[in-house]
Amino acid sequence: MSSPNPNPAQGPTPCVESGHPARQRLSGSEAAVVIIVITLAAALVAVARMSTLEALQLIGGAGLTAILLVVVITGVPNRRVRATLRAVVAPAV
Numbered sequence: 001m002s003s004p005n006p007n008p009a010q011g012p013t014p015c016v017e018s019g020h021p022a023r024q025r026l027s028g029s030e031a032a033v034v035i036i037v038i039t040l041a042a043a044l045v046a047v048a049r050m051s052t053l054e055a056l057q058l059i060g061g062a063g064l065t066a067i068l069l070v071v072v073i074t075g076v077p078n079r080r081v082r083a084t085l086r087a088v089v090a091p092a093v
Helices: 028-046 052-074 078-089
Strands: none
Touching: 028 052, 052 078
């Protein structure tokens, strides 16, 4: 019977190597923010009778305002601000 790894001293051999680093899972606070935003959008559509597009525009505008406020308070370099705004405003592909 042959061993799946011919050289056991090197440890297990991965089945697939993509060359990309593994993605990290969201932390508890990041997951909470995502859940709150989704719940808020659903509440705006259901309770406030907003259209889905209006709710998304409102939440997106609040997000951009929050980013700009954090930038002003913390003094993040302009290069980072432009990269962040470009990533937020760019269309999803």
